[in-house]
Amino acid sequence: PLSASHDNIVTIACASCGAVVDAAEAGKVLARVSQERKATPVIPLGSKGRLRDEPVEVIGFMRRHMEADGTKYFWNEYVLLGKENRLLWLTEYQGHWNIARVLPRSVLAVVGSVKYDKQEFKHFAGYRAQVDYVIGEFPWRVDVTETVQVNDYVAPPRMLSRENSETEETWTLAEYADPEEIRAAFGLKVAMRKPLGVYANQPNPHEDTHRKVCRRFWSFLLAALLIHAALLVGGSGRALLKQPVVFDPNDDEPRLSREFLLDGANGRIEVQHEAILENNWLGLGLTLVNKDTGEAWQAAREISYYAGWDEDGHWSEGSTSDSVVFSGLPAGHYMLAEDGDMDPASRPVSATLQVSRVGPRWSSLAVLVLFLVVFPFYTRVRRAGFEVTRWADSDHPIVTSSGDGDDDDD
Numbered sequence: 001p002l003s004a005s006h007d008n009i010v011t012i013a014c015a016s017c018g019a020v021v022d023a024a025e026a027g028k029v030l031a032r033v034s035q036e037r038k039a040t041p042v043i044p045l046g047s048k049g050r051l052r053d054e055p056v057e058v059i060g061f062m063r064r065h066m067e068a069d070g071t072k073y074f075w076n077e078y079v080l081l082g083k084e085n086r087l088l089w090l091t092e093y094q095g096h097w098n099i100a101r102v103l104p105r106s107v108l109a110v111v112g113s114v115k116y117d118k119q120e121f122k123h124f125a126g127y128r129a130q131v132d133y134v135i136g137e138f139p140w141r142v143d144v145t146e147t148v149q150v151n152d153y154v155a156p157p158r159m160l161s162r163e164n165s166e167t168e169e170t171w172t173l174a175e176y177a178d179p180e181e182i183r184a185a186f187g188l189k190v191a192m193r194k195p196l197g198v199y200a201n202q203p204n205p206h207e208d209t210h211r212k213v214c215r216r217f218w219s220f221l222l223a224a225l226l227i228h229a230a231l232l233v234g235g236s237g238r239a240l241l242k243q244p245v246v247f248d249p250n251d252d253e254p255r256l257s258r259e260f261l262l263d264g265a266n267g268r269i270e271v272q273h274e275a276i277l278e279n280n281w282l283g284l285g286l287t288l289v290n291k292d293t294g295e296a297w298q299a300a301r302e303i304s305y306y307a308g309w310d311e312d313g314h315w316s317e318g319s320t321s322d323s324v325v326f327s328g329l330p331a332g333h334y335m336l337a338e339d340g341d342m343d344p345a346s347r348p349v350s351a352t353l354q355v356s357r358v359g360p361r362w363s364s365l366a367v368l369v370l371f372l373v374v375f376p377f378y379t380r381v382r383r384a385g386f387e388v389t390r391w392a393d394s395d396h397p398i399v400t401s402s403g404d405g406d407d408d409d410d
Contacts, residue, residue, distance in 0.1 A: 054082050058079070160174075268326070
């Protein structure tokens with residue numbers, strides 16, 4: 001149960017007349033708030049509830065504002081009395097709620113950030129805050145004419161705020177809360193305002209999705225690499241045939257390879273030629289024949305290699321080797337017929353023919369990886385877009401057009 005003691009109350013604000021009264025001298029009016037700035041709290045004074053397993057009671061309400069570029073921005077603060085008379089705050093800005101407590105000690109601030117509880121908080125904004133309207137009881141002397149310098153540092157879902165007045169410095173630690181959590185805590189019957197825009201310490205809703213997608217990406221990538229490696233080890237590079245062959249410009253007869261066996265359905269073989277060429281070319285007409293079924297597969301290739309010297313030194317173009325892959329082959333006994341096409345004035349060209357069984361191509365793996373990358377890239381873009389929107393309202397906006405500015409994406 002809550003303690004009924006309010007011994008620490010210094011100021012009492014009247015909702016009816018707008019007067020702010022010194023609790024020690026009840027007849028002394030410290031200030032009078034304009035009724036034009038009167039605000040109605042969503043959580044009525046005196047409301048009791050249970051907030052994150054702690055019994056609380058609303059004892060005070062305040063509206064404050066800051067001004068930027070000639071525009072005033074207002075937010076609401078609720079003073080709560082917790083167990084053992086400990087005080088905590090609820091703040092609300094455009095439907096965004098935070099649960100806050102004053103820290104018992106100062107936090108060391110460095111340029112651009114502070115560290116607290118082994119966590120780095122980045123500077124978000126600095127501004128001057130002024131009280132506009134107060135009702136209820138407060139543990140400090142409220143003066144509506146006084147302003148304080150505020151600096152907010154964020155590490156979503158937490159935020160550190162430093163308030164400096166002429167006489168003291170106060171650090172407050174806040175944590176973002178869902179509006180429905182606040183409604184449930186006090187049993188409110190009214191619908192809560194839907195949050196507008198992105199708040200300074202609002203958790204990035206795309207963060208968890210991005211992490212999950214990245215974990216799945218690495219899992220799928222590892223599986224793809226292992227499967228690809230297994231297929232390569234199991235089927236790649238196994239020679240089915242290797243023999244020399246000579247192409248003569250004066251011989252029009254096709255060259256026939258020895259017979260070789262291909263086992264397993266949907267087989268893939270690679271036909272390779274390594275020719276002895278020097279400033280010459282060789283055209284090849286290949287016909288792969290399944291002797292068991294009579295089916296045939298054809299391909300046309302060309303091997304050419306030229307080299308020489310000029311004023312810039314040695315040069316070369318082309319290659320003395322070539323390969324072609326036949327896919328989707330049924331099991332069976334095969335032979336390869338080769339027709340050579342070359343310069344009639346050329347000397348005979350010697351070459352080595354090799355037929356090997358091959359596994360999946362690396363290009364297939366590359367296509368799969370590119371497909372998988374799309375998903376973490378998409379979630380990363382969504383996450384980064386949320387951060388750009390968050391920091392657009394700060395003193396350090398993320399500049400996306402040139403890549404300058406503070407990149408808070410990672």
